[in-house]
Amino acid sequence: MRFLQWPLIVIGVSIMVISLAGFAGACYRNTFLLRLYLFAMFFIIAALIGFVIFAYAVTAKGSGRVVLNRAYLDYYLGDYSGWLEERVAGDSYWGKISSCIRDSKVCRKMGRDFGGVPESADMFYLRKLSPIESGCCKPPTECGYVYMNETVWNPGGGLVGSEIDCTRWSNDQGQLCYTCDSCKAGVLASLKKSWRKVSVINIVVLIILVIMYVIGCAAFRNNRRIDNDEPYGVNRMTKAQPSRIQF
Structure with missing residues (x-):
């Protein structure tokens, strides 16, 4: 049970810290924090998938x-x-x-x-x-x-x-x-019964994390699009301003 407990604690704390970074990146349009969030969350999701597969594999055999x-x-x-x-x-x-x-x-x-x-x-x-x-x-x-x-x-x-x-x-x-x-x-x-129950919870958490990851990807693309559009908008306003002064 201790073997089961610590990986879940580490994954849970990692999700919390990384989610806070992603939340800050989305709120303040910080591309670096969003990139860090997506990079770290990818490995967390992969680790959780591996943990679920491992839990089912080691409890596959045996019953009353x-x-x-x-x-x-x-x-x-x-x-x-x-x-x-x-x-x-x-x-x-x-x-x-x-x-x-x-x-x-x-x-x-x-x-x-x-x-x-x-x-x-x-x-x-x-x-x-x-x-x-x-x-x-x-x-x-x-x-x-x-x-x-x-x-x-x-x-x-x-x-x-x-x-x-x-x-x-x-x-x-x-x-x-x-x-x-x-x-x-x-x-x-x-x-086996305990690990299977935890695995079901992990699968639910995994689905939620994947959904949040997709939302994070959308926020990251949106930030990059805005960052790319801003110089163009500034240049256009700069060019338009003198014409209005001349008029």
């Missing part, structure tokens, strides 16, 4: 899998690949990410009760969990664990699925599935 008789999705790290997957799943980053999820107490907040009665398994299966809740706060469905409550699951008949995450699950509330690949996949799914 539909589970039979469940409203929520299950998430698998193998469904994701590329730069973002390597960055999230890498040991140097995952330790910080899992600690952040643990400290946010997102799993603890899943608990529900109705009149003092805990939520039943059938009711839980009908919940639409977030990617992080599904990937980090419960074991994968294929593991065959039996629901006790939202964050406590016991092996069904002593049998556990072959998925490696099945052996990583722990009922310890400080452990749960924070070391699971499904948790990493849930984070990737959450990031």
Whole structure:
């Protein structure tokens, strides 16, 4: 998220500064400021286009899998690949990410009760969990664990699925599935959703900037036309003035 944040801040500040220069150039008919505005805005638009393409490229693969008789999705790290997957799943980053999820107490907040009665398994299966809740706060469905409550699951008949995450699950509330690949996949799914939302906003901003760029080009051409016409107008008045004096 920090990687996503700083480029947008830099682009936003650059747009503000350059837009002020363009506004001043248009108001005071300063050709230099307008030329600077158009030159800089071209590179800002190009950078924004590149950023949008990059955001869509690194979030192109991967999504949750539909589970039979469940409203929520299950998430698998193998469904994701590329730069973002390597960055999230890498040991140097995952330790910080899992600690952040643990400290946010997102799993603890899943608990529900109705009149003092805990939520039943059938009711839980009908919940639409977030990617992080599904990937980090419960074991994968294929593991065959039996629901006790939202964050406590016991092996069904002593049998556990072959998925490696099945052996990583722990009922310890400080452990749960924070070391699971499904948790990493849930984070990737959450990031994908966030990046796609930001990309939509960037596309809207990009359209507005292109429109403003076209208006800036028109203002620049108008300034140059006026600057070119002024000497001709001055000469014509100078020639006409003596004739009126003679008359």
